[in-house]
Amino acid sequence: MAERDPSFQTDALIAEDIDAYLEQHQHKSLLRFITCGSVDDGKSTLIGRLLYDSKMIFEDQLSALESDSKKVGTQGDEIDFALLVDGLAAEREQGITIDVAYRFFTTEKRKFIVADTPGHEQYTRNMVTGASTADLAVILVDARKGVLQQTRRHSYLVHLLGIRHLVLAVNKMDLVDYDQATFDSIVADYAAFAEEVGIETFTPIPISGFKGDNITASPSPNTPWYNGLSLIDHLETVEVANTAAQERSFRMPVQWVNRPNLDFRGFAGLITDGTVQPGDPVRIVPAGKTSKIKSISTFDGDLDEAGAGQSVTLMLEDEVDCSRGDVIAAADDPPEASDQFCATFVWMDEEALKPGRGYWLKLGNQMVTATVQPPKYEIDVNSLEHLAAKTLKLNAIGVAEFSTDRPITFEAYAKSRQLGGFILIDKFTNATVGAGMIEFSLRRAQNVHWQPTTITREDHAALKNQTPRVLWFTGLSGSGKSTIANEVEKQLALMNRHTFLLDGDNVRHGLNKDLGFTETDRIENIRRIGEVAKLMADAGLIVLTAFISPFRAERRMVREMLPEGEFVEVFVDTPLEVAEKRDVKGLYKKAREGQLKNFTGIDSPYEAPEHPEIRVNTVDMTPAEAANYIIQQILPLK
Structure with missing residues (x-):
């Protein structure tokens, strides 16, 4: 019998190790987080350090980084980690972040997608974009400057956008000689502001993005007075799994009606809340028609149950009118449908809001024409005072009533980010001009109905x-x-x-x-x-x-x-x-x-x-x- 090639067993073992690694990597949980704060608080440097320490940089990138670091004047062999993230030429020239930079990295315990958001007030709209899908926010504060206006603005916005896991990263501790009193004073100032805003908890960590203190290694010998976790340890262990989504009533916005032949008519979409099984009664909103789930199909076959976070195709037992933008929901607990509601929103365009003008409003898969009434008030993010306003200018936050040309399906943003968050789009430029969070439907919308008449x-x-x-x-x-x-x-x-x-x-x-x-x-x-x-x-x-x-x-x-x-x-x-x-x-x-x-x-x-x-x-x-x-x-x- 012919002798087996000795390399065969080695190749098989390598393949087995790769499969095991891929299997382990596939089942890691994913954490989306943002870094935000005021200008030059060290957001890009922090992310660069995380990428570097997690060995997510290729050798050619590292060589280029070392070369670029020398060009911008770092001392000796020190690396300017911000250059890994500040990709725009304008950012490198000014030393600031303008656009939202997304980066992926992984550790043995978890996968991460991080958004480095801009600190300048004029780019607040970019920061809102980065925060809209995040589970956690790292609020950076320069230890030399303390809590600034943009620190407050960004903290208010991430809280408004529903992010409940906040890390207060007091950065550049090396520039204040790792002084505990400085750290404690900043934490106390931020705690007072957080209480006013409604932020219930936050995790303070003293760090140095440039030197690496309390980033990945814990504890840093330079902060013997700090007994908490390092930043990466906290990011790896914080519990952000949305178990509440599984416990809520079933909702699935319809993205596509799948009809490959006359025998199959399914409704495809991502389940945002709850679970569903064949036989469950459901209601189509806003139409209000009811039916039952006939089957749950996926690319890999039919399922006996599906839950929040899964993309599926649902077949119903009855031929009901259902199309893109409708929501299939639990029959006994459907979401609201209305053409009038109140919302808090951020204005994101250079040209001021024009009350009464029609804008496209996009909520999930729904697209309608919406008009905004003159704001009830504008919110001062520093004092939290309600200011009188007839319109909103760039980066302003206000509360106003909206009306749409037809009913839309939604829930309060505090209950569902997917069914409560929307964007406004200018009909002529197609630019996104606003982002909002629905608070409640207007009572008058529920009490006023079309009265049918005989003569048409x-x-x-x-x-x-x-x-x-x-x-x-x-x-x-x-x-x-x-x-x-x-x-x-x-x-x-x-x-x-x-x-x-x-x-x-x-x-x-x-x-x-x-x-x-x-x-x-x-x-x-x-x-x-x-x-x-x-x-x-x-x-x-x-x-x-x-x-x-x-x-x-x-x-x-x-x-x-x-x-x-x-x-x-x-x-x-x-x-x-x-x-x-x-x-x-x-x-x-x-x-x-x-x-x-x-x-x-x-x-x-x-x-x-x-x-x-x-x-x-x-x-x-x-x-x-x-x-x-x-x-x-x-x-x-x-």
Whole structure:
């Protein structure tokens, strides 16, 4: 018999060791945490030290790090660990962190994903992004400076975002000669602030990210007065397993309807709370329909039970209407569904919040249009005082009421981060402009219901023998909107059409007499007109509106109120110099002299329509010609 190759057994043992290692690594728990605090408190250095001590740096990275450290002026063979994390050129030049840097490392006991978040106030929005998925926060404090404004801001935010495990890492102890009195004083100051905010517990640790004291080795001989765990020991042993999620009632937001064939219709998603078994009764929210679980499918086969944190496909016993964004929940304890709620939110855009404007609101797999009411108050993170506010600027935190164009499914953020946290998105730039935490639904939303009526909007239109329309005339002051709209209504009247003309000036004598001309008031002005125009269209009328309506967002808001095809944007395209030369009401003259503020075209912008259904002007056309052209474009009217 042929002799076996001696390398075979060695290879087999190596393969066995690799399999054992992979098996062990696969079942390690994962901790997501962030480092935050004020500028130059040593966040990047701390993470670099953790990566270095956990041997998560390749040799070529280490060589580059040593070379870069010499370039930035470190002494001798000392390494600047911050260079491992500060990847942006601007950060290296300024010595600060701008973006959120995510790093992965592992120890024998646990896997970690750490987010190094920026300290500058102007980048607070980046810090919120990093904290949104974290289980634990390491709040760094420079031992020389103590508790600063950004320390308070970040601590308040991580508490607001639901992080309950906090480490107060008093860094740079080497620069204060490892003085215990300094450490104790900082801990006492932070404890007083934490009590005001509502932070129940935190773990203080004296460290030196640069020298390595109490980072991975415990205890450091430089702090004989400290008897607690090192930072890595604490991170490895802190209990953050979300057992509460398993104990709560079942919830699974639907991400995708899986229908590969006519015999299979499943609903795929990630279970956020509770457990589920075949036969369990469930309710589809917000529709309210009920059914029972028929089977629980995964890539590896069907399951007898599934729980929080698992991605599964559920089949139901009944054919119920369920789609992406809906939530499959325990039938006897479903989440709320409402179109009005109160939330605390952080404003994250350079341009201030515009109350009344429509933003995309994304909560889990749900995407709706939401409007924000003027804030009830803004929160001063230093004093925790409630300040009066009409809007919120970059990095401000406030409380406001929200309304959405249709009910969404949610729970209070304090109960569920997945079903209680949302982001706001600008509809035109697609930029994320805010992040919020729902507190509760408004009682009035539960008490006000649509009352069904016998005569429908189709019946109203049939009685008038016409198709409803909203002809939305927009253009600069003096462009000829009102004149052309009036001419159109005259011609429609001769055709025996039922119409109504809403003129900007006329409406401000009654319905909108309480509104001024600030940007916020202009948004509310158009919102009200849109609602009135919608009601008139429901009555079967052809509605004509003549408003400057300078912002695309509000014109789009009104368009979205109406059925497809009923909103007709008519752009009266008159150049500014022509409109100003006319100046029938003398408004341009007052605006130029500074007597009239926020005047469109002078000190307030006009956003011209990009794709209007109809475009006319009063330079090349008479009002009668323009009106005739418009009518030809909207025919037939039934």
